[in-house]
Amino acid sequence: MSTDNVLEALPSDPSQAVKPLRRGRGDAGASADKCLIKAVGLTKRFGKKLAVDDLTFEVHPGQVTGFLGPNGAGKSTAMRLMLGLDGGGGRTTFDGVPYRELRDPAREVGALLEAKAFHPTRSARNHLRMLAAPSRISDRRVDEVLELVGLASVAGKGPKSFSLGMSQRLGLAVALLGDPRVLILDEPANGLDPQGINWLRSFLQSFAESGRTVLVSSHQLAEMAQMADHLVVIGRGRLISDLPTDEFESRWSLKSVSVQSPQSEQLRRLLIDRGATVQSPHGDAFVVTGLDQAQIGDVAAGAGIVLHELATRVASLEEAFLEATADAQEHPIRTTSDLSAA
Amino acid sequence: MRGALVQEWIRLRTLRSTWWLSGVSLVVTTMLAVAFTLTAGTSTAARLGLPRGAGSPAVLGDQASFALVLSSAMQMTTLLVGLIGVFAFGHDYRHGTILPMLTSVPRRNSLASAKLVGVALWAAAVGVLCIALSAVVLVVVGGGRFAPGVGFADGRTARVVGGTVILVVLFSLIGLGLGWLLRNVPAAVSLLFVLPVAVEPILRVLLSVDALHSLAGAGRFLPFTAGGQLVAYTTKVDPSVPEAFRNDLSPLAGGLTFTAVVAVLLVISAVLFRRRDA
Structure with missing residues (x-):
């Protein structure tokens, strides 16, 4: 089945898919359910190479925060550190609590780190049921998120034949299972077609507008310009800029x-x-x-x-990004003039 | 922990390989049980050194042959269930599912414990089913093939039955440990098969040469060799077995040796699991 077939099942208005923010416990009100992410001093070394270098930033609720950087900048590694998946220096807290100590992580933080993180013959529904089990998330919610990401028609099939876009949707469904307060998504737009990207953008904006917290990495700068309210830019593992998107553009634009x-x-x-x-x-x-x-x-x-x-x-956001990260390219591409000079 | 156990239960049940390997275990064990039952007299005669062939008096199976049928699962089920163990972590690392599993169960001890318990219980269930099928074979095919007085009501046979279940469970855990430690399915599968089938027999032969005669006794403590004693009906040395492969280790000593090796493997894997990146 092609992605186009699946697209037919996507809700036309993604904002309808976003549930209202849960009320906080006691009388604290909705603000109690807003989650501030604080990453302090994240550091990761692979042998002699410093992949993430004392990275500190905050991700605030109510807005989409873009996590930008050239290839190899350390975005994925930083996200893994935030979720306690990799060992390294620094500390990340979600309203003061490290990820590993969250009582019910799937209901607090939804994460998509790799698109194809599934067993090829286990059906999409069973994949979700398996990951829903520790948080006692119902089968009804599993079907709901499959419907939400437009995979209901292939829920019983193994994802072996899924396109990259469909795999991303399945990963997004995993992240949404617990109707979390926070989404951390690593390159979720990779492999999505234009309609899918448009849907994702609208969904994440609605999600953030409901008071929740979104951190999304991407190398698609034009996409970030439309999606993110705030940009955390890194290069060679170091923080380059932590600014609202329009301020980043004006600060770094020549x-x-x-x-x-x-x-x-x-x-x-x-x-x-x-x-x-x-x-x-x-x-x-x-x-x-x-x-x-x-x-x-x-x-x-x-x-x-x-x-x-x-x-x-x-200069456009893309030019601003290139300017900001010019000295931080891990694997710079040689231009034709470089090659001629050589 | 309860949630992690439910997750492991779903993980096991929703993998085709779990059902294939378990199903093949039951079929192969049944076929072996039939073969051992039909040849019970012959194997008894060989073990006791009695004459066989045309003109020789018919020999009926003894209690040891009866117990051998009930322990048919140790022949292939051990390795097949070991594969289920390898896949417990091996598949998660191969297909990247370790990432969403660790985000859904961030406490690594809980995730690992759930996998250990899930795989061990599944292996025990497969072992028990294999023994039940072997018992059915004895009832259906074994009539008139065993000496009077031979049957289920025998203490040592009960020990062999228990040892068979323990051996199957230990193989599943050693498979799990190899997949967990190596995080590489082909490497873990290769070791699971090569160690008991090739490496240990070769070592035992080498240990039996005259130059190493003083070390000959050490061969009994090789892990899979020692574990095999869990299903030994008797520790009396069988003269029909080549010297290099004789083993007089008691089932308890053999079982403890194998269990210790499995435990060490699991502890090393667990320590590395806590330290390594996902």
């Missing part, structure tokens, strides 16, 4: 100004004298950094220079 003038030579000299950097000269056009649009306009007007173009260009 604003530049495109200029075109018939007196470009004279204008370039004047701008350089005022400390600007001039790049990419091409005929009458060039790009300026270090001075903003108004300052460049003032310089040109003061010298009586005619301008044909004066436009500010703001």
Whole structure:
């Protein structure tokens, strides 16, 4: 069965699938069910290599927090450390309690770490029933989450033939079994088709809006821009940035100004004298950094220079990410110019 | 812990391999029981050194041959149930299910204990069923093939029956320990088969050469060799058995030796399980 067939079963409005946040015990109200994740000093070493280096950050309820980093940055390792799956330094608490000490982990934290973490011949339903058992989650809830992720029609089949997208959905179903307060998802959009990604985005946003906590890693930056309210960016295991998404974009974006003038030579000299950097000269056009649009306009007007173009260009989130992690690539890709130079 | 046990129960029941290996164990044990019953007289004659063949007086099976039929499970069921043990952790590491299992049961001791209990109980059930089928074979096929007075009401036969169940359970646990320690199904399966079937017999032969004669007694304490004594009807040395393979270790000493080896394997695996990354 193709993923497309399964998609037909996805609820059209994912927000309908998100249950209201459970009320807290006693009179504490709904806020008692909001969970703050605190990761402090996470450290993991593989031999001589430091995979995660003293990583500290918080994940707040009510928003989707994106966990970004280049390949090999240590995102998955950090998530495993948070859940006590790997040994290492540091401590992660969920409202003050480490994962291993949670009384009913599936009802507190739902995790998706690997898409294909299932036995190929055990049916999807039995896979979920097995993982639901320790938290006494009913078979009715198992069927409910299968319906929710659009796998109800293949619930009785072994996932051997599942596509990557279907496997991701099964993993997401596992994470949702206990209707948890927290979701920790490692690259959940991998293998999903556009409809699936759209559904996931809407679901996670609704989930967060209900007051719950979401930490989701991805290397799909455009997807993160649409999905995450806050970004924790790491490179080579170290924290690079921990900012709201729009602030990250403005902080790390290199604003530049495109200029075109018939007196470009004279204008370039004047701008350089005022400390600007001039790049990419091409005929009458060039790009300026270090001075903003108004300052460049003032310089040109003061010298009586005619301008044909004066436009500010703001880098996209992707460019901001590349800028932020430029020095933190674990396995940098060689460009064609590198290869030519070699 | 109760939740982890329920999880293990579902894990075992929802694997095809559990049912295949258990089913094949029952079928093979039944076939072996039939074969041992039909040849009870012949094996008794061989053991007692009585003449066989045309013209020789017919020999009926003795109590030892009767007990051998009831312990048919030790021939193949031990290894097949050992595979069920290997898969307890082996499959989880092979298919990555150890991650969601440890997030659903984060206390590793609970997860491991549930697997130990689940696999041991399943193995015990398979062992008991094998013995029951062997008993049925004795009732249905054994009429007139055993000497008068031979039957179920015999203390040593009861011990062999108990030893058979214990041996099957210990094999399941040694399989579990190998899968747990190595986290690699092919490697664990290979060791499970190669150690008792090839390595120990070779070692015993080597230990019986004259140059190593002073060490010959040590061969009795090789783990699988010692464990085999759990189903020995008698410790009296059988002259028809080659010297290298004779064993006079008592069932208790043999059983304790094998149990100790299994326990050491499980303790090492448990310590590493707590320390290793998932």
